[in-house]
Amino acid sequence: MVPSRRTLLRLTACVGAAAAVRLLTAEHTGAPTGPTRAAPAAGPQAAAPRLRTSAYRLEPMTAYTPPRYHTALPPVRTRPFLSMPQLGERSMVLTFDDGPDPRYTPGILKTLREHDVRAVFFLCGEMATDNRDLLREMRDDGHVIGNHTWTHPQLNKTAPAAIRSEIGRTSEVIEQTVGEPPQWFRAPYGAWNRNVFEIQAELGMEPLAWTVDTLDWTTPGTPSIIRRVLDGAAPGVVVLSHDAGGDRSQSVAALRTYLPELLAQGYALKVPPRRR
Template sequence: MLPGRRTLLRVTACLGAAAAVRMLIAEDTGGPAPAPRPAPAAGPQAAVPRLGSSGHRLEPMTGDTPPRYHTALPPVRTRPFLSMPELGEHSMVLTFDDGPDPRYTPGILKTLREHDVRAVFFLCGEMATDNRDLLREMRDDGHVVGNHTWTHPQLNKTAPALIRSEIGRTSEVIEQTLGEPPQWFRAPYGAWNRNVFEIQAEMGMEPLAWTVDSLDWTTPGTATIIRRVLDGAAPGVVVLSHDAGGDRSQSVAALRTYLPELLARGYELKVPPRRR
């Protein structure tokens, strides 16, 4: 059945109104009227609201653009890993901060190589950028290279934009040198806060703190450093030492003694596994 005259008139009027609106928009903007947007597709994604980039949430932060360093992000944690018992009941982890320093890092690498042991090195970008040969030596020996910011600031007193710069610049140097970005991050002084956890996760890193602090940065004497490490030895323990940031000759000498002693006690010195 053909539509009635009134129906045709109503349709014509609606079409005319729509055309008029598009003409008004074109006059206001000085260009052609925009085409009408298609209706959103039905499905499960259509019902999910978009989160603003400033929203706080305990899940991977993807923001409004693809992540720069990784496609699969770790969760945003509220505290760092203090130990790694999952590596085995006879395992420990040795970590060295602030390097690399050409005066001390080679001696530590030499001792680790002699005992076929792997460790984690948390690097400062300002040191790494001028000592890239040491980064490649770490990689070739099977060590894990982590991020320790660019200039070692106290991040819980630092603006988010500067936190992002400190962490991001260091990851860039590591990735440019080794071909892949770091997977682990350690905040200087152990000073994490919400901003730090979120930014490091966005850049694809997990937070690793420590269980035993050798306090070698205070230069207490080689024997004291040895005693602190051996007294603190236990399954899953993460030991904090330094290979830069001052005179680290005591740290280099101490490692030559406590490392073979740990091995003699049956400990396996391991590094965190790759996440992907």
């Protein structure tokens, strides 16, 4: 049966109304009004889908914190520095281990200050944590503060996890107190091994040993300490002394004599430069 003219008009009106509703809905929601297209095939040439701004979340991940800045790792050495000739033709380095000790360290700092000389102090963490004022005094006077472990163990007979704890805890105390981590490390008894070299490098430190041992830890007498320093004086020499770990009154007294004598001989007492 052929539909009547009235029926055709009604169908046309319904189609028009449906199209109008579809157009109004699209304008309200932002949906496309054109014919539906098939999604482009995936592949390197496929266009990325456009995302509305609200799809981006400029928020940190849960429990995220920015990484802390650490000193660039030095090379992993296989032996420590024994001398520092690069500091100058008539340069020497004075170092003091095992402190700080409130009985002896202040006297050493006083003598160094009187002669405007800088030195390297290799600190034990268990001493440093109880004498932080002396660390700040070292920093303010321009001395270099190095790491000498927490309890002064023989590291070549120590498990790697314990080595990391001994060195890492001491670096934390130094950084918390003076505002920067140490850049130099000295193994107690000079007992380095592969584990020690790798861990100290990972923690951003270089190994520094010594050229002249004053043997002051044996309390040989003040004249003996003075003689060993003056007899061993030479360009680049690193002198080992102690400001803690026992009675160090001889070390304090000896410094008052040999330091001005070294200066009179034309030696410059320097410290290793900071690494950037």
